[in-house]
Amino acid sequence: MTPDSGAAGFWSYTHRDDEIEEGRIRRLAAKIANEFEAITAEELHVFLDKNDIKWGDEWRARIDSALTGSTLFIPVITPRFFKSDECRREVLTFSGHAASLGLDELLLPILYISVPGITKGEQSDDVMALIAKRQYVDWTQLRLEDENSPTYRQAVHSLAVRLVEILERTAEVDPPPIARIEDPESDDEPGxxxxxxxxxxxxxxxxxxxxxxxxxxxxxxxxxxxxxxxxxxxxxxxxxxxxxxxxxxxxxxxxxxxxxxxxxxxxxxxxxxxxxxxxxxxxxxxxxxxxxxxxxxxxxxxxxxxxxxxxxxxxxxxxxxxxxxxxxxxxxxxxxxxxxxxxxxxxxxxxxxxxxxxxxxxxxxxxxxxx
Missing domain, CATH: 1.20.1050 (Glutathione S-transferase Yfyf (Class Pi); Chain A, domain 2)
Known part of the structure; x- marks a missing residue:
């Protein structure tokens, strides 16, 4: 399968979190996509439902085509997120591919509900450590705002602008030389x-x-x-x-x-x-x-x-x-x-x-x- 052209955002979250939030997580994705399109006049393809075969097909196709430089992965971080094997697997899979291409920025976590292991800087959990190393967006207080409030709308705009900036920076990034596994600091490119x-x-x-x-x-x-x-x-x-x-x-x-x-x-x-x-x-x-x-x-x-x-x-x-x-x-x-x-x-x-x-x-x- 050939991936769809244009920018895409894959949202990773637990359905139970969205149910508890009465659909606010899915609405946030739609609001950001709309704001992205308003800013750029280009569509941001949003993939939300992991039970939809198109989510999995497009996900694999973009990974296998070196992420195309325009694929964003947005995990919505909550305590429940780290209990989901599926969510953990997605973070690990995307992170590895993105890092191998020098495109770490394409992984953009949203800290939706505070997780002590991330906010306090104490991670023995491998997936939590990967998230903590990224410049995540803190939404822990914004999630309590009215969705139509100026504060909330400004935050949506700021996040959409950040997505645009990330895609612009990563568009021309060349894959880095492959470091040797036993000596990642080596300056010599191995054969x-x-x-x-x-x-x-x-x-x-x-x-x-x-x-x-x-x-x-x-x-x-x-x-x-x-x-x-x-x-x-x-x-x-x-x-x-x-x-x-x-x-x-x-x-x-x-x-x-x-x-x-x-x-x-x-x-x-x-x-x-x-x-x-x-x-x-x-x-x-x-x-x-x-x-x-x-x-x-x-x-x-x-x-x-x-x-x-x-x-x-x-x-x-x-x-x-x-x-x-x-x-x-x-x-x-x-x-x-x-x-x-x-x-x-x-x-x-x-x-x-x-x-x-x-x-x-x-x-x-x-x-x-x-x-």
Missing amino acids: MLEMLADAEAALPRWNETMVEFAQTIAVIGEAVSEANTEMELSDARGAGFAGRLRATHKLAERIKPSAERLSVLGEQYSAELVKVDPGVLGIIRQVESEGPEAAEAEQVKEFFETIREFARSGRKNMEAYQEFSDILQGLSGMSKSMRPLMGKMRGAAQQVVDGQAVIDEWERRIDEVTS
Whole structure:
């Protein structure tokens, strides 16, 4: 599919947030598009409904055509946004492609409801960190204004002007040289073989991380199973809630090191994948630009197959992570001693899911290039 000509804005938000706001998020998108057209006499194509096949088709087409330099991605940030796997995946996907082309400005978040991890500058969450690094638009007070008030209308105008300025600046941006994965500060532009070698060197390290992650999950699962057995025995002795509480405290102490290790592994894994994502996408784009012969080169074919195998392996692991999520759900009703650990473990599991989204996008682009 060839992307529509002209500027486009893809809005990413949760439908529940829009329902709570009684449709104000969708109306904001329409108001900004109208103001953009009033300023430029050109239409801003707005894509709102992710359930519409045109949203997905146009999204992929623009990404695959190097974003065309005129594609804006506007995530509407709320606490609920970061609980949506779909919204998180969209941020990661767009951010990686935009960065690989030197077009970071095309990602323009709107901070719609305050999120402490962003406003206080404390992000262990990879997607939250990506948002915080952007010059987001603060709408946390404006969302409380009457939509027809001068203050609100002026804010809409200012945001539309900013979109125009961003598109003007990015229209002539050339893709940056592809930095080496292991040495992003290097001034030397690597050749194709060097880039492939660097990427391949990183893959075993990520695999090792995932192996340790799975092993740590297994340790936690065994501890939870033993704690459940202790609770059953305690109930049989008539120890009541006091017996259950003792077993829960014991479980918390036992799994604390594992939960902390999961947190470290999750942060390292997702942070590194996000960091190298633009470089890997750049490699794929370079192979695509050099044509069929580059895609058929032995080293390239080996690298692409390694990525595909890594993606397949990750999807298999998702089943274990789903079981782990079920375990966490079962722990959620236990004592407050479990709450900090729950947060660490849930965060780690989410970061692995985010990492898989990055790898799946690599595989998708490889399939596009080689089909």
